[in-house]
Amino acid sequence: MSNEPSLREQLSALADGELAPDQARFLLRRIDAEPALAAEWQRLHLARACLRRERIALPDVGFADAVAARIRAEAAPAALGGWRRTALGGAIAAGMAALALFAVAPRTDVAPTAAPVLAEVAPLDTRDLALRAAPGELQRASDRTWSPLPVAAPFDLRVESYFLRHGGAATAAPRGGFVPYVNVVATPAAAPPIPLRDPQSQGEAARR
Amino acid sequence: MTAGALRRAGALLALLASAACLAQEPQPAELLERMSRSLQSLEYEGVFVYVHEGRVDAVQVTRTQSPYGPVDRLVTLSGDRREVVRERGELRCLTPGGTVTASAGERFALLAPDPAAVGRLQESYRFTIAGRDRIAGYDATVIDATPVDALRYAYRLWLERASGMLLASMLREPGGGPVEQLAFTSLRLRESGLVPLDEAAAPAPAAPIGWQVADLPPGFRLIARPAAPEGSQHLLFSDGLASVSVYIEPRGGGLLGAARRGATHAYGRALDDAHVVVVGDLPAATVARIAASVRRDG
Numbered sequence: 031m032s033n034e035p036s037l038r039e040q041l042s043a044l045a046d047g048e049l050a051p052d053q054a055r056f057l058l059r060r061i062d063a064e065p066a067l068a069a070e071w072q073r074l075h076l077a078r079a080c081l082r083r084e085r086i087a088l089p090d091v092g093f094a095d096a097v098a099a100r101i102r103a104e105a106a107p108a109a110l111g112g113w114r115r116t117a118l119g120g121a122i123a124a125g126m127a128a129l130a131l132f133a134v135a136p137r138t139d140v141a142p143t144a145a146p147v148l149a150e151v152a153p154l155d156t157r158d159l160a161l162r163a164a165p166g167e168l169q170r171a172s173d174r175t176w177s178p179l180p181v182a183a184p185f186d187l188r189v190e191s192y193f194l195r196h197g198g199a200a201t202a203a204p205r206g207g208f209v210p211y212v213n214v215v216a217t218p219a220a221a222p223p224i225p226l227r228d229p230q231s232q233g234e235a236a237r238r
Numbered sequence: 239m240t241a242g243a244l245r246r247a248g249a250l251l252a253l254l255a256s257a258a259c260l261a262q263e264p265q266p267a268e269l270l271e272r273m274s275r276s277l278q279s280l281e282y283e284g285v286f287v288y289v290h291e292g293r294v295d296a297v298q299v300t301r302t303q304s305p306y307g308p309v310d311r312l313v314t315l316s317g318d319r320r321e322v323v324r325e326r327g328e329l330r331c332l333t334p335g336g337t338v339t340a341s342a343g344e345r346f347a348l349l350a351p352d353p354a355a356v357g358r359l360q361e362s363y364r365f366t367i368a369g370r371d372r373i374a375g376y377d378a379t380v381i382d383a384t385p386v387d388a389l390r391y392a393y394r395l396w397l398e399r400a401s402g403m404l405l406a407s408m409l410r411e412p413g414g415g416p417v418e419q420l421a422f423t424s425l426r427l428r429e430s431g432l433v434p435l436d437e438a439a440a441p442a443p444a445a446p447i448g449w450q451v452a453d454l455p456p457g458f459r460l461i462a463r464p465a466a467p468e469g470s471q472h473l474l475f476s477d478g479l480a481s482v483s484v485y486i487e488p489r490g491g492g493l494l495g496a497a498r499r500g501a502t503h504a505y506g507r508a509l510d511d512a513h514v515v516v517v518g519d520l521p522a523a524t525v526a527r528i529a530a531s532v533r534r535d536g
Contacts (some may be wrong), residue, residue: 031287141416190331190338192504196517197322198329198340199464199474200481201310201362207277209404210297210481210519211501212288212420214331215312215322219291 037067042072190214250357266365266381270478273395276427278308280403284374284425285315290418290500293317303430308346319446341465359478361378362386362457363393371396373405374422383479388412389455389524391501396421403427409501410519418501449486453531455524460483482518489513496522505529 056111061067076159193214200210266271281302288295296315297409301308310324321332331338343388363383366475371378376398383393390410396406407423449471457477466472485492492513493506503525506515509532516529 038256054375114387114420115384124408146424149299187336187338188491189493189504190333191340192493192497192515192517193499193502194322194329194338194483195340195464195472196481196502197281198324198363198482199462199472200476200519201308201324205277205404205479205481207275208282208301209277209325209407209420211310211312212286212297213290213502215287215297215314215320216290216410216500217293217314217320218293218499221292 038070040065041071115139248351255506264379264385266367267359269379269381269397269402270359270365270395272396273404274402276398276401276403279303279317279430281402281428282425284422285424286406286420286425288418288420288500289416296423324381346388358457358459359383361453362390362477368394370399376403376405376425377403385412386454389527390477390520391417393479398427401427409492409519419437445502446486448483448535449532450535451475451484451528451532453527455520455528480519482516482520482525484516484528484532485513485515486532487513487515498522498525510534 040049040053040057044054049057061071130212197210197214200206239412243438246269256486271369283300285296285298288297295317298313298315299310303309304326306322306326310322311415312322314320319332321330323330323332325494327341329340341416342430348362363385366378366382366384368382371380374394379399380470381393381397383395385392392410392412394408395404397403398405403425405425406418408416409418411435412414420499445460446463451473454475455477458475460473461481462474464472464474467487470485471488473484475484490513493515494508495503495506497504497506502517502519503522504515504517505522505526505528506513507529508514514529514532516525518525518528520528
């Protein structure tokens with residue numbers, strides 16, 4: 031498939047940004063669906079980067095394949111726990127590595143396995159995500175667009191001080207130790223302004 | 239012995255072995271007490287990944303014990319360099335925008351967890367063992383803590399099987415998605431050799447003077463009154479998993495409205511000549527509700 035001369039030319043045109051939009055969308059969809067074509071696409075980028083003497087980091091195709099195989103191999107249980115479903119929201123945004131790390135479901139079997147086991151991930155694929163995602167929340171990889179990186183919140187001494195003092199006090203609580211400092215040290219994201227509403231009514235809404 | 243008898247004996251042995259394993263499986267309350275003790279008394283060094291608000295941060299953490307209390311150091315390995323250091327009762331947060339310092343309060347000695355505090359958890363959460371897993375090379379028992387109301391987060395905790403050390407955690411909005419996830423990718427644990435003080439023997443913190451927090455979620459109790467500048471009060475409440483700070487300060491320059499760091503929310507409001515700020519590991523609506531309930535005595 032990827033040996034077709036016309037297809038190579040199309041890939042090359044795609045890399046140069048010279049393919050018509052409709053053709054580009056069609057080709058990107060094929061790259062998503064055909065591993066051989068994806069490998070060709072990657073080789074093309076590698077060759078171009080080498081020519082330009084760029085230092086690039088390519089994804090480990092073997093690792094990605096193994097994760098993908100693991101995802102496919104997972105049977106889709108009828109009663110997917112809320113944890114497994116919801117774990118993916120943040121993990122997709124974090125990329126495949128974070129997905130493999132966090133979207134884990136605890137193993138209930140304890141039989142030792144001889145081969146190294148990749149982190150288990152919930153059985154979803156990009157088509158599934160595209161169907162479930164609210165508009166603007168998640169996008170298919172084939173869209174070739176990324177959400178903008180969260181902007182760091184502007185430094186505010188008073189606000190930082192409240193969080194820091196809370197962390198310092200909560201370190202002696204049962205879920206203490208280093209845990210209360212984690213959100214203090216992590217890069218704060220600039221949150222969209224939260225409207226000042228009557229907090230009493232917000233609190234009432236939270237009651238069951 | 240015949241082949242059939244051997245098979246039956248083997249099956250019986252397997253049954254006995256699995257029963258023994260189940261009998262040895264610690265209960266959630268015991269595991270949580272171990273977690274609390276480990277987080278306080280162990281020495282550890284590792285790297286964890288923290289997912290929050292659409293960001294992924296890698297953070298290096300070191301905790302050592304000294305005769306003056308624990309020494310904590312957390313440094314981000316991704317994004318801007320940020321660092322939190324806690325030593326000899328002083329807290330420093332170093333960021334590209336500036337450095338914030340604060341007193342870590344009087345409770346900086348090594349404290350053993352109060353078993354009663356862990357026991358009280360049952361008032362606010364239902365605990366189940368979700369299974370077993372492996373994080374950063376350690377075998378983990380996975381515990382789900384499901385809140386009894388919609389006022390706090392649900393927790394999934396990965397606890398190291400032998401020590402109870404927290405290896406990973408996920409906090410989830412009531413009926414919603416994850417708000418914060420943390421998992422070690424590498425970790426080294428050491429016994430510190432220091433004997434913790436008995437926290438249960440410490441005197442209960444005095445009630446706030448002139449103020450009351452009228453509407454705390456059930457299960458929350460005042461557990462500390464950390465040091466605060468003159469004319470201010472800092473009250474720390476906890477339900478055993480979540481903690482919330484209430485700051486009551488003279489009016490002027492404090493937080494107005496909402497702010498957020500991961501799963502921790504803050505809400506500030508002016509109240510007569512005072513300023514009330516609530517910071518807690520709780521959903522935004524709960525934090526706002528607590529802030530709204532702070533009022534003067536009488």
